Amino acid sequence: MSNHGKKYGMLIDLDKCTGCGSCMVACMAENNVPFKKDESNKLVSITWMRVYRLTNGKPFPDTEICYLPRPCMQCEGEHGHSPCVSVCPAVATDYDFSTGIVSQIPTRCFGCRYCMAACPYHARYFNWYDPIWPKGMKESLSPHVSPRMRGVVEKCTFCFHRYQQAMEKAYYESREELEENEYQTACTQACPAGAIIFGDLNNPDHTVTRVVGPDDAHGGRPKNPAVFRLLERLGTNPKVYYTSTREWVRRQADNDAARGENAGRH
Numbered sequence: 001m002s003n004h005g006k007k008y009g010m011l012i013d014l015d016k017c018t019g020c021g022s023c024m025v026a027c028m029a030e031n032n033v034p035f036k037k038d039e040s041n042k043l044v045s046i047t048w049m050r051v052y053r054l055t056n057g058k059p060f061p062d063t064e065i066c067y068l069p070r071p072c073m074q075c076e077g078e079h080g081h082s083p084c085v086s087v088c089p090a091v092a093t094d095y096d097f098s099t100g101i102v103s104q105i106p107t108r109c110f111g112c113r114y115c116m117a118a119c120p121y122h123a124r125y126f127n128w129y130d131p132i133w134p135k136g137m138k139e140s141l142s143p144h145v146s147p148r149m150r151g152v153v154e155k156c157t158f159c160f161h162r163y164q165q166a167m168e169k170a171y172y173e174s175r176e177e178l179e180e181n182e183y184q185t186a187c188t189q190a191c192p193a194g195a196i197i198f199g200d201l202n203n204p205d206h207t208v209t210r211v212v213g214p215d216d217a218h219g220g221r222p223k224n225p226a227v228f229r230l231l232e233r234l235g236t237n238p239k240v241y242y243t244s245t246r247e248w249v250r251r252q253a254d255n256d257a258a259r260g261e262n263a264g265r266h
């Protein structure tokens, strides 16, 4: 079965996101992410998908708020050299060229946390404790995702186990390709506002590709001027895109240098 040439990506519409947090909760349930007694302690809490609150900084009545969901950006860098992959001495995180997804293999990780230091998006989390599940909850864990132990790093994998399941089903049905809706992340499906679109950026028929218009000749930069990526100027080449009609929101992506005439490759 050929599964080469896929490049999964996401588009998040910041004008639609209401900050409800459904994506965060769905992600935790899907991926067996344990919650802490005190989730307000962000030094130890783990949220692969984290919703940030942005403001335009103006006083009332001109105050505007925007919520920005932030999964792992699945950076491609140049030819798969994502910042985290490049520094991991244990190959515990790797770039999958057949899907464009940056994997995380907890059993290889020895907790040096180089990857956390390298990730410019703060998308990685360290397990300071073994997971503790409230009584009865262990029985409802997902059998498709291994729970992680104390001392290792974890992060969003675009629900890679869902991709594997979809490919297995396709294989048994003698198909080589997946339909757009056969592989979707938990956060995409949970968002009540429909703010998240997910699909194969290499498939011109997928909605995400049609809206973003990734320019492969320029490191996946969006052709649609309303679409942007975070910290584009760093050259991380993320596969998570954002869109907003609000100028002040787009400016917070810190891309002004990248949008200029002399922005270089990105």
Ligand code: SF4
Residues within 6 Å of the ligand: 087, 088, 089, 090, 091, 092, 093, 108, 109, 110, 111, 112, 113, 114, 115, 116, 152, 153
């Ligand atoms: S903490 Fe784990 S995944 Fe991160 S760089 Fe070290 S060994 Fe690799």
Ligand code: SF4
Residues within 6 Å of the ligand: 071, 072, 073, 074, 075, 082, 083, 084, 085, 102, 118, 119, 120, 121, 122, 123, 124, 155, 236
């Ligand atoms: S967002 Fe961070 S963890 Fe995800 S691929 Fe990029 S550098 Fe790695």
